[in-house]
Amino acid sequence: QKEVEQNSGPLSVPEGAIASLNCTYSDRGSQSFFWYRQYSGKSPELIMFIYSNGDKEDGRFTAQLNKASQYVSLLIRDSQPSDSATYLCAVIRNSGNTPLVFGKGTRLSVIA
Amino acid sequence: KAGVTQTPRYLIKTRGQQVTLSCSPISGHRSVSWYQQTPGQGLQFLFEYFSETQRNKGNFPGRFSGRQFSNSRSEMNVSTLELGDSALYLCASSRGGGGYNEQFFGPGTRLTVL
Secondary structure, three states: OEEEOOOOOOOEEEEEOOEEEEEEEEOOEEEEEEEEEOOOOOOEEEEEEEEOEEEEEEEEEEEEOOOEEEEEEEEEEOOOHHOEEEEEEEEEEEOOOEEEEEEEEEEEEEOO | OOEEEEOEEEEOOOOOOOEEEEEEEOOOOOOEEEEEEEEEOEEEEEEEEOOOOEEHHHEOOOEEEEEEEEOOOOEEOOOOOOOOOOEEEEEEOOOOOOOOOOOEEEOOOOEOOO
């Protein structure tokens, strides 16, 4: 089992809809969870992080964490064509001094 | 606040050569991590430096090495280049003082090995 798994997509949603991106992780001791957005040809950009169970909202983005089920998700409300990118889930195991482990990303396409 | 910078942005080398990439972290950040990104493998961790010491290391051969200077700038070196080393090399910086640290990426260096 891979440490961090994401559906590679592409996930296609119409403009204005809610995009739901999911990520599961294998290490139950994982502590910190991050979502990065990567446009084609660009470097990853941090958009959300979450450390505690529950929901965390930032503008149109909501991160959801369920440590018991070992999954973290990202919801994008009112999706825009500019949200079309690859979304990478990353996890830090145990303490903050261990490296980020990335999933391979989910490609999101928002159709105008 | 200036972001993470990497030089050079693009590099073309031939097999057997060596290459050095440079990364300047965000001011105040003491941790620099290096990643290799390829279409097939995704983002893979190479190593992390904190206060001039390698703190973590990924599963890469010894041809990949790095170092960090007292001003937190970091370099990574790849010796005896192979075709499979063609990739986007990313560095990311964080405060690195423990706890839950957000990492911020630089624009990357695109390395092509011919």
